[in-house]
Amino acid sequence: MIDPHHVLPPEDMSNEAIVRRLTEQANVRIQNGQLKKKKLVWLELTGCSGNIISLMNGFNPNLEYMLTLMVDLVYSNSLMAAEGEEAIERLMSVLDEEFILAVEGAVATKNNGLYNVIGRWRGKPFTALQAAKMLGEKASHVIAVGACAVDGGPSAAKPNLAECVGLSDIVKRPMIKLPGCPCHPDWFLGTLAHLLMNGVPELDNMDRPLLFYSTLIHDRCPRRPFFDKGIFAKTLGEPTCLFKLGCRGPVTRVDCPTRKWDGYVNWPIGASTCIGCSQFGFPDKMGPFISYDITRE
Amino acid sequence: MNENELELVRRQIQLTFDEIQYLIRMLYSTKDYHTKNLTLNQLWNKVSLLHFLTNMLDQQQISSTVTPTLPQPSQPAPPSHMNQTTPQTVPQNLPTITREQLANATGRNGNPAYVAVGGIVYDVTNNKAWSAASHFGLPAGKDLTAEFASCHAGQQWILSTLKPVGRLV
Numbered sequence: 001m002i003d004p005h006h007v008l009p010p011e012d013m014s015n016e017a018i019v020r021r022l023t024e025q026a027n028v029r030i031q032n033g034q035l036k037k038k039k040l041v042w043l044e045l046t047g048c049s050g051n052i053i054s055l056m057n058g059f060n061p062n063l064e065y066m067l068t069l070m071v072d073l074v075y076s077n078s079l080m081a082a083e084g085e086e087a088i089e090r091l092m093s094v095l096d097e098e099f100i101l102a103v104e105g106a107v108a109t110k111n112n113g114l115y116n117v118i119g120r121w122r123g124k125p126f127t128a129l130q131a132a133k134m135l136g137e138k139a140s141h142v143i144a145v146g147a148c149a150v151d152g153g154p155s156a157a158k159p160n161l162a163e164c165v166g167l168s169d170i171v172k173r174p175m176i177k178l179p180g181c182p183c184h185p186d187w188f189l190g191t192l193a194h195l196l197m198n199g200v201p202e203l204d205n206m207d208r209p210l211l212f213y214s215t216l217i218h219d220r221c222p223r224r225p226f227f228d229k230g231i232f233a234k235t236l237g238e239p240t241c242l243f244k245l246g247c248r249g250p251v252t253r254v255d256c257p258t259r260k261w262d263g264y265v266n267w268p269i270g271a272s273t274c275i276g277c278s279q280f281g282f283p284d285k286m287g288p289f290i291s292y293d294i295t296r297e
Numbered sequence: 298m299n300e301n302e303l304e305l306v307r308r309q310i311q312l313t314f315d316e317i318q319y320l321i322r323m324l325y326s327t328k329d330y331h332t333k334n335l336t337l338n339q340l341w342n343k344v345s346l347l348h349f350l351t352n353m354l355d356q357q358q359i360s361s362t363v364t365p366t367l368p369q370p371s372q373p374a375p376p377s378h379m380n381q382t383t384p385q386t387v388p389q390n391l392p393t394i395t396r397e398q399l400a401n402a403t404g405r406n407g408n409p410a411y412v413a414v415g416g417i418v419y420d421v422t423n424n425k426a427w428s429a430a431s432h433f434g435l436p437a438g439k440d441l442t443a444e445f446a447s448c449h450a451g452q453q454w455i456l457s458t459l460k461p462v463g464r465l466v
């Protein structure tokens with residue numbers, strides 16, 4: 001019943017300590033030649049580039065570690081030096097090799113994908129739809145990063161003019177889903193590291209790694225005692241439970257309360273409600289984000 | 298859990314207490330804001346771990362088939378006899394609620410938040426899955442029988458966690 005591999009105290013079980021142990025373990029395996037860098041393609045489809053920006057804010061490990069030690073980043077339109085057809089050329093070059101595909105952004109499907117052209121290939125527009133299909137089929141593993149890639153997210157919010165859908169509607173294959181708007185750098189880097197070192201992490205029935213998505217925000221919320229006593233904030237500035245203002249912590253499963261953001265300093269509920277950005281159906285099904293006329297008993 | 302495993306859990310509880318004391322001492326000695334934040338966060342983790350471990354010991358006394366690998370759901374788990382889609386036993390003497398009354402129970406401006414499923418009206422005013430009197434884009438004050446069937450098929454036990462307040466007429 002107790003896993004013999006569990007690290008029992010007095011070894012430190014904090015996030016930072018676990019990362020430190022894993023990093024050391026990875027470094028040893030890289031030096032022994034047991035771990036080989038794999039190729040990574042990061043596709044930005046229909047979205048706001050928020051996930052790649054969030055990734056650059058990673059600390060444990062950071063972007064530099066990822067780029068130099070974990071993977072060979074073949075393509076990322078935000079980070080690579082190449083541009084135009086030369087960049088698309090690099091993207092195509094990976095098709096015959098083994099690579100991991102990370103996708104952020106939804107897939108725009110209207111007019112055969114013409115609502116989002118991500119480059120030009122042999123003089124013709126190369127659409128996000130084409131890219132998703134072409135690379136999604138060939139990749140060794142696919143990771144859908146952020147709300148848009150997972151199930152359309154804000155890109156597919158009403159009225160959804162470009163008819164955006166999540167990646168899994170276009171690419172029919174097993175994939176790891178990392179919902180969040182944006183995805184926390186640790187969620188992506190941790191999943192990537194697990195993939196490289198130990199294979200696909202354990203997933204829940206909606207393909208999210210249990211590693212990060214198993215806890216209800218409400219269950220670990222520092223404002224939880226106020227909920228249990230029925231003390232609800234009337235305005236955002238109050239330190240009590242934000243449930244009556246529209247907090248979606250009770251329906252959102254992810255580790256924000258213990259992980260926190262921006263270098264583990266703060267998180268949405270530190271200042272306002274949870275808007276359920278890591279829940280399927282965000283944002284349309286998570287609204288209204290704030291309401292002031294909700295009945296309190 | 299056998300005696301050895303119980304002993305392991307007890308030892309872990311003891312160690313967690315030691316760590317908590319250490320973290321509290323550290324809080325007193327550090328002036329750095331970020332370290333303080335991290336330490337508080339770790340304290341929170343430790344307390345949660347303690348909570349988990351003591352729960353595990355408690356449940357051990359009730360049943361011997363506990364699987365503590367996943368966090369405990371905060372939603373009451375479905376009682377085994379309710380796993381089937383048997384109709385719920387609802388109190389017989391519920392008052393009747395008209396569709397107009399239901400439509401007014403939007404959970405706003407002092408009105409309670411009611412939803413109807415299968416002819417029974419439930420109060421979700423303070424239900425945690427109904428913050429801002431809405432649930433995954435569905436507002437309160439409506440008959441949600443079809444929506445419940447499409448999203449919670451085979452999860453009739455959810456209804457037993459809600460407070461029935463009337464019959465829809």
